[in-house]
Amino acid sequence: MDRFKMTRSTLATLLISLREQYEKTPLEIIEDALDSNDPLQQINLSPLLIKISKLKPETAGLSINEIANLGNLLEYAMVTSTAIQNWVKRDIKELIGAPMHGKKYSIDQAAILFIVEDLKVVLDFESIRKALTMVFNNPADRSDDIIDPVYFYKGYADIFCHLYKQDLNDQLEKRIEAKVQQFILSLNIDPIHHEKVKKLLSISVLSIFSSCFHSKAKSLMQKTILES
Structure with missing residues (x-):
């Protein structure tokens, strides 16, 4: 389970x-x-x-x-x-x-x-x-x-599922992975360490996205309160 x-x-x-x-x-x-x-x-x-x-x-x-x-x-x-x-x-x-x-x-x-x-x-x-x-x-x-x-709840849940599952999830993660791979290949790193570095770089990029969306949500909330 x-x-x-x-x-x-x-x-x-x-x-x-x-x-x-x-x-x-x-x-x-x-x-x-x-x-x-x-x-x-x-x-x-x-x-x-x-x-x-x-x-x-x-x-x-x-x-x-x-x-x-x-x-x-x-x-x-x-x-x-x-x-x-x-x-x-x-x-x-x-x-x-x-x-x-x-x-x-x-x-x-x-x-x-x-x-x-x-x-x-x-x-x-x-x-x-x-x-x-x-x-x-x-x-x-x-x-x-x-x-x-x-x-x-269902409204925003459905919107998230549609956007993330169908658009953001696959496309965003694939694009990040491709860019990270491209960056790693430009460096002088032993191939044995490529996967580890790739994962950590991907985590870092996704963390910035998280902070970005976090900031945008808080900004929109402040605007909503001011306009109410």
Whole structure:
């Protein structure tokens, strides 16, 4: 099960199917994700996914541990239940509200937590609160939201998957690799060290891209706050 990862688009679709009637059941969405992850390998459902696949839209709720464990199945993410506890008790308490299903959080609340997980990479919690309260209002009443939290999550998840998977991922990494290889060949380095140097150079280039996108996201956030 350690090899299994799902995209944010898959998780967003799963959340929608847990909250309302959808064209596919939660189990079908999970099975599709398992198949696309590694079609040649049979991967058994974890207890968490089995439990989630049986939830009914009218009563679906997720505990903090379940949200964290589900988040850890995502690509490029690392979620801890301790961090989520801190968010709901302190950092985004007013944004997330109290658990809607006893001690469990609603699907909308879970979606907001996954959104926060993504935004915290580039924004501080004060900025996150300001940003999300522009579109998500009273946590106890989703009818006054400008956009539904789950569909907000699915929207940017789908855009990322489309751009990164189809455009940036292959093209960017191939172009970096080609440029790095070209640079290495121009140097007097023993071929036995080429692969090691190539990987470290690629990591360095990707790090700059990360910093660049980080900076652009923060700049756009500041502009958004000033214009609100």
